[in-house]
Amino acid sequence: MGSPMAQNLIKAGCDVTVWNRTKSKCDPFISLGAKYRSSPEEVAANCDVTFAMLADPESAIDVACGKNGVLSGMGPGKGYVDISTVDGATSKMINGHIKATGALFLEAPVSGSKKPAEDGQLIFLTAAGDRSLYDSVAPLLNILGKSRFYLGEVGNGAAMKLVVNMIMGSMMASFSEGLLLSKKVGLDPNVLVEVVAQGAISAPMYSVKGPSMVKSHYPTAFPLKHQQKDLRLALGLAESVSQSTPIAAAANELYKVAKAYGLSDEDFSAVIEALKAKSDDSA
DSSP, X not given: OHHHHHHHHHHTXXXXXXXXXXXXXXXXXXXXXXXXXXSHHHHHHHOSEEEEOOSSHHHHHHHHHSTTOGGGGOOTTOEEEEOSOOOHHHHHHHHHHHHHTTOEEEEOOEEOOHHHHHHTOEEEEEBOSSTHHHHHHHHHHHHHEEEEEEOSSTTHHHHHHHHHHHHHHHHHHHHHHHHHHHHHTTOOHHHXXXXXXXXXXXXXXXXXXXXXXXXXXXXXXSBHHHHHHHXXXXXXXXXXXXXXXXXXXXXXXXXXXXXXXXXXXXXXXXXXXXXXXXXXXXO
């Protein structure tokens, strides 16, 4: 998702500098006019604001705080905007290290996947101990997204993103059950998709994913491994406040089965294959 976001900033005329752990992924942006730096440290040292979009807490910590990481290039007058989906503890830890350099930190995970990122239609869930960075980068967030919410203290952005993705993962698991049940009792699952689209439970996710799921085709917009990671983190969040989440816990187990079947890099809608496998095993 970082790729279309960088591309949208370049198209908007922003002065963009890029880095990726796989350098070849930077080449398209360099050809569009972006500068390249060989480490997160160099990016931060050469930019007023550094954006990070990473897959998990471990990667977020490594890029921010590891060898040649962002921290080494930060200082007063600079800002770090972490768009990664991580847990609140990770955001707070990175925030502490960034603030210690005299720089500002903004937690800004997004709701949306590849297509919304390409279209500049992401939803930013932002939080910071100091709101000034949020205000200064607002024009950039407006280029990248259709809306933004300021949620207060660092940790709240991560919490909101985990709650949203917990709901999404559970919805997809339930939708998968419905598609398979409709087919098992002799109904056309394509018609089910149409019925759902016109009723009270209509959701864009069902209309977009449903037809492909019926064909057992899962073009990756949001990798299944990331959905399972977010469910795991959401369950940890719930445990920390003694909130029961039995539906999300059951969904998480289903995504773990899907990963075991080698579906980690497929779209998260491929979770339906885990249900098919369970059905075959019990037949």
